[in-house]
Amino acid sequence: MYKIGLTGGIGSGKSRVADFFQEWGAAVIDTDQIAHELTAAGGAAIDAIRERFGPGVIAPDGSLNRRSMRDLVFSDPAARGRLEAIIHPMIGVVTQERAYQAQGCYLVFVVPLLVESGRWRDRVDRICVVDCDPATQVARVQARSGLTPEAIARIMSVQASRKDRLALADDVVLNDAHTTLAQLEQRACVVHKRWCSSARQRG
Ligand SMILES: CC(C)(COP(=O)(O)OP(=O)(O)OC[C@H]1O[C@@H](n2cnc3c(N)ncnc32)[C@H](O)[C@@H]1O)[C@@H](O)C(=O)NCCC(=O)NCCS
Numbered sequence: 372m373y374k375i376g377l378t379g380g381i382g383s384g385k386s387r388v389a390d391f392f393q394e395w396g397a398a399v400i401d402t403d404q405i406a407h408e409l410t411a412a413g414g415a416a417i418d419a420i421r422e423r424f425g426p427g428v429i430a431p432d433g434s435l436n437r438r439s440m441r442d443l444v445f446s447d448p449a450a451r452g453r454l455e456a457i458i459h460p461m462i463g464v465v466t467q468e469r470a471y472q473a474q475g476c477y478l479v480f481v482v483p484l485l486v487e488s489g490r491w492r493d494r495v496d497r498i499c500v501v502d503c504d505p506a507t508q509v510a511r512v513q514a515r516s517g518l519t520p521e522a523i524a525r526i527m528s529v530q531a532s533r534k535d536r537l538a539l540a541d542d543v544v545l546n547d548a549h550t551t552l553a554q555l556e557q558r559a560c561v562v563h564k565r566w567c568s569s570a571r572q573r574g
């Protein structure tokens with residue numbers, strides 16, 4: 372199956388763009404969504420997280436206390452490393468299982484940390500970056516989550532820079548402050564058609 376790695380910084384619009392591809396018939400595997408499933412009540416990562424970080428980071432309903440963990444890991448790189456060492460291998464296993472079963476005109480992996488991980492170049496045919504200026508990322512995440520600009524800036528500071536992401540991109544979907552959702556859909560459609568044609572040629 373023809374494979375796309377879709378990435379972008381926090382609030383860049385990856386999920387919105389992935390939704391378009393799914394509507395148009397692509398299979399989509401979202402690693403952020405898998406991370407949420409693993410850390411929901413009863414999720415496969417909960418016991419290991421409780422063991423490593425103590426019961427204080429688990430909410431009364433048995434799910435991960437996302438706020439406590441967010442405050443911890445985005446101000447303490449060692450703690451972030453411990454959390455990632457638990458969750459990332461699990462995300463890898465689930466991603467592979469879902470990829471075996473995926474059906475669609477092509478397969479999109481939505482991976483926020485694609486550039487940071489350095490492991491995706493050989494696994495996909497194309498890397499697509501949803502590109503956005505940092506100020507707009509902050510504004511979108513603030514509107515969506517109510518996080519402070521400082522908290523958002525801390526998360527962005529541990530992610531790859533816009534320049535590093537673009538350096539790895541085969542395709543770019545611009546989604547900056549001036550981009551309307553209709554324009555975003557049009558730009559997504561351009562790469563969708565390109566990939567459909569490449570996938571058909573591949574046979
Ligand atoms: C720290 C956690 C609990 C905060 O949860 P919260 O609900 O606030 O955020 P959410 O999970 O929706 O992530 C929002 C965005 O934050 C960014 N982000 C999340 N984890 C990381 C990370 N380890 N490094 C850099 N950015 C990250 C991504 O852009 C992501 O899309 C959560 O992000 C988490 O479990 N992170 C570890 C797993 C991970 O690395 N996920 C991202 C890649 S799959």
Ligand SMILES: Nc1ncnc2c1ncn2[C@@H]1O[C@H](COP(=O)(O)OP(=O)(O)OP(=O)(O)O)[C@@H](O)[C@H]1O
Binds near residue numbers: 380381550552
């Ligand atoms: N061009 C746009 N116009 C208006 N709103 C937008 C646009 N692009 C994205 N948004 C909104 O901005 C927010 C962030 O978009 P989205 O969730 O798709 O980003 P993301 O890259 O998946 O973020 P994260 O990494 O945090 O999961 C959403 O509420 C989305 O609806």
